[in-house]
Amino acid sequence: MRYVAHIRRKDGETQLVRDHLLEVKALSEESGSKLRVGHLAGLAGVLHDCGKYSDEFQEYLREAVAHPDDLSKRGTVDHSTAGGRLLLEFLSDSPTEKMLAEIIGNVIISHHGGLNDYISPVSLETPYYRRVYEKELPEFEKAKERFLTEVLSEKELQNYCAKAIEELHEFINESKSYGRDAANFLRDIDLLTKYLFSCLIDADRTNTRLFEEDTEDQSWDRTRFFSDSLTALEHLLSSFEQNTAQQSRINILRQKMSQQALEFASRPSGIYQLSIPTGGGKTLASLRYALQHAKKFNKERIIYVVPFTTIIEQNAQVIREIIGDTYLLEHHSNVIEDDFSFQEFEPNFQEDHFNLKLAKDNWDVPIILTTMVQYLNVFYSKGTRNVRRLHNLANATIIFDEVQAVPIKCLSLFNESVNFLKNYGRTSLLLCTATQPALDYVTNGLELAEESEIVRQLPKVVEAFKRVQIVDKTQNKAWGQADIVGFSREIMKHATSLLVVLNTKKAVREVYKQLVLEGFPETAIYHLSTSMCPKHRKNQLEEMIGLMKNNQPVICVSSQLIEAGVDISFDHVVRSLAGLDSIAQAAGRCNRHGSEPIKEVYVINVSHELENTDKLLEIKRGAAITKKLFSTLKNIQGKEGESETFDLLGPAVMKRYFQEYYAEFKTDSNYFINEIEANLFDLLGSNKFLRSALLQDKGINYPLFLTSSMKTIGKYFRVIDNQTTSVVVPYDKEGDDIIALLNSDPEVSELTKLLKRAQQYSVNLFDQEIRVLSQNGLLLPLYKGDGYYLSDRAYDKVYGVNLEGDSQMGMINF
Structure with a gap:
């Protein structure tokens, strides 16, 4: 009998279970080998669909083909538990083999949802144990016999398990060599489990996609790509050096730091810092480091991780002009979500979500630009879509641009992920910012390399780059719209450009309206x-930059999105009181190229009525610490007066700011969840308190070796406190075209391209905004209801998303 795994939708061709398992095994091995765990990953690959050898599944599949409109049995056949149970029969109860069974078993049984808890908080249930040890599988023996006959014999599987056991032994010994204690070791095991899960998910979806498309995957010559890209970058930098018109003091300093980054790239992979001042050519210097490092150490890809989408846009444009667009991916958000963790999802004939699940969404390109939200989601979010990308973070060069923006609650989880990639993934990680945070100062700190700073004599470099002075106006009364507009008018009497940066979108809109009104x-x-x-x-x-080049007056009112990664220069900046790092970033948009004498950045205290930051705790506390530093430095310098000037942007002051900032949030960096009265960081790893609670409350000795609660972590993990949803907007004709095409049931290959294009036309909205738009009839279904797009009436050419649906067109220009 022919046992079928998948049926191709367009022509009815079948993929046999044997072929699918062996092909997924090979792909999993390839991804796993980057962590020296190819057999561990391959074991998950070869066993993951073992349950498809049951008669029940084969009948289910035949019924799905014969009756494609009958949805009553969709997802009802459990075909993944069998692989986890079969594994138990080939492993002993030794600690290492028991651990291996739990790691790979969880990966296998979870591959249509998300990794299961070994033990769950509050309920103290043991979902993995119930599924693998206790669930009735009437056809298990039959499926096992067919697997051992067709795929791997009993001896072959025993030999393969032995190789996997040896890999786990080596991983354990490697962890010991890093001096990891028991708690840290178990967190490493959990992240290893996530990594193996990533290998399986990507291999399974890739193999199924290639079968469905009836094609082979396209590879790229990364060695040649990185070499050619580096040559193109060196040619560009050489042209800068030969242009005598560009040999200003600032440009000479940029060239020196860029050269230092190039030379530093010859060091082995580790966690390093690139503390180039704002306007110091950080993007090109970090790219130079990354390309040289990738070329020398045969890295697979370069990944830029940034806090704001504006930095993606700016950096992508710079990089695209050097290397082209073919091998560059901008990933802002998941335009369409595919969280199927609530059910045993079966990607088969006539499945509504089939194309979405198979779309190539795994970061398998040489250069990726993404956000901190997406990076952290890869490790900790629920479901399968994000974790699919994790294995492509290994053997890579990752540049964290503006790393100071990591949310406080995520610090421990962020540091754990970075340390894991450094220790086991052979990944080089570059913390790139003008305001370097003290991430090695916090409780669960980063394992920075010795002599981690690339820029030599950093204090002198910062002093040489000084182009602005901070003017403290926070001692004045709280400012409203009229005060800000009046002050802007005074500044514009002697300037041609002004940037006003405020902490909330509401404040930005209100001040903009007042400026236009007056x-x-x-x-x-x-x-x-x-x-x-x-x-x-x-x-x-682009419009603003064009006008300013022609000396036409421009005022821009912006949220903090403009503060990083945007290569634009204003004569003066007004910044609402915030953390010192944000003020420094805003200052980087003032006199950016040092073409003018020292210019002023004014820090003001905005009224609570205009700018309510009560729910923006990190901004509020950062502002309080900055104000305290203002006062302290004034006292030290013995200055008096309401509006004094002094330098706050040096490394020593910035380090002091971050140490006070992290001390203020010391108890908040492990991601506490009130609902379960636990830190998410503590649920990763040993989880001893739950083991004890199980014995005390239920009188049950915990039956497993591993104790983490990864499904619970995924349930509660949000980089941003308020949940956001990505919505495609009808901005210009291309936005309209993308919406129309996504609603036309595109093929898998076309869907992949559309989702990439849609990144440029998407906005992340909070749940309350989604509700208002929905109530007003302005939120419409996209791609079979798996996503959303906005009505034309809900997108304004000035403000963007308009919740009321009375959008206006055009920029205000007098």
Whole structure:
């Protein structure tokens, strides 16, 4: 009998279970080998669909083909538990083999949802144990016999398990060599489990996609790509050096730091720091390091991780001009979600989500630009879509641009992921920012390399780059719209450009409206916020830059999105009081190229009525610490007066700021969840308190070796406190076209391209915004209801998303 795993939708061709398992095994081995765990990953691959050898599954599949419109039995056949149970029969009860069975067993049984808890908080249930040890599998013996006959014989599987056991032994010994204690070791085991899960998910989906498309995967010559890209970058930098018109003091300093980054790239992989001041050529210097390092150490890809989508847009444009667009991916968010963790999802004939699940979404390109949200989701979010990308973070060069923006609650989890990639993934990680945070200062700190800083004599470099002075106006009364507009008018009497940066979108909109209402003759006034899609913001920035090059007056009112990664320069900046790092980033948009004498960055105290930051705890506390530093430095310098000037942007002051900032949040960095009265960081690893609770509350000795609660972590993990949903917006004709095409049931290959294009036309909205838009009839279904797009009436050409649906068109220009 022919045992079938999948049936191709377009022509009815079948893929046999044997072929699918062996092909997924091979792909899993390839991904696992980057962590020296190819057999561990291959074991998950070869066993994951063992249950498809049951008669029940084969009948289910035949019925699905014969009756494609009958949805009553969809997802009802459990075909993954059998693989986890079969594994138990080939492993002993020794600690290492018991651990291996639990790691690979969890990976196998979870591959259509998300990794299961070994033990769950509150309920103290043991989902993995119930599934693998206790669930009735009437056809298990039959499926096992067919597997051992067709795929691997009993002896072959025993030999393969022996190789996997040896790999786990080596992983344990490697952990010991790093001096990891028991708690840290078990967290490493959990992240290893996540990594193996990633290998299986990507291999399974890739193999199924290739079968469905009836094609082979396309590879790329990374050695040649990185070499050619480095040559192109060196040619560009050489042209800068030969251009005598560009040999200013600032540009000479940029060239020196870029050269230092190139030389540093010859060091082995580790966690390093690149503390180039704002406007110091950070993007090109970090790219130079990354390309040289990738070339020398045969890295597979370069990944830029940034806090704001605006940095993606700016960096992508710079990199695209050097290497082209073919091998570059901008990944802002998941335009369409595919969380199927609530059910045993079966990607087969006539499945509504089939194309979405198989779309190539695994970061398998040479250069990726993504956000901190997406990076952390790869490790800790629920479901299978994000974790699929994890194995592609190994043997890579990862650049964390503006790393100081890691949310406080995520610090321990972030540091754990970075340390894991450094220790086991042979990944090189570069913390790239002008305001280097003290991430080695916190309780669960980063394992920085010795002599980790790339820029030599950093204090002198910062002093040489000084182009602005901070003017403290926070001692004045709290400012409202009228005060900010009046002050802007005074500044524009002697300037041609001004940037006003405020802490909330509401404040940005209100000040923009007031500026327009009062009128500034012959001045273009712009609004920027995250309510606008990336393409919209990009167009606005390009317009502003064009006007300023022609010395036409421009005022821009923006949220903090403009503070990092945006290569634009204003004569003056007004910044609402915030953390010192944010003020330094805003200062980087002032006199950026040092073409003018020292310019002023004014820090103001905005009224609570205009700018309510009560729910923005990190901004509020950061502002309080900055204000305290202002006062302290004034006392030290013996200055008096309401509005004094002094330098706050040096490394020593910045280090002091971050140490006070992290001390303020010392108890908040492990991601505490009130609902379960536990830290997510503590649920990763030993979880001793749950083991004890199980014995005390239920009188049950915990039956497993591993104790983590990864499904619970995924359930509660959010990088941003308020849940956001990515929505495609109808900005310009291309936005309209993307929406229409996504609603036309595209093929798998076309869907992949559309999702990539849609990144430029998406906006992340909070749940309350989604509700208002839905109530107003402005939120419409996208791609079979798995996503959303906005009505034309809900997108404004000035403000972006308009919840009321009365959008207006055009930029205000007097």
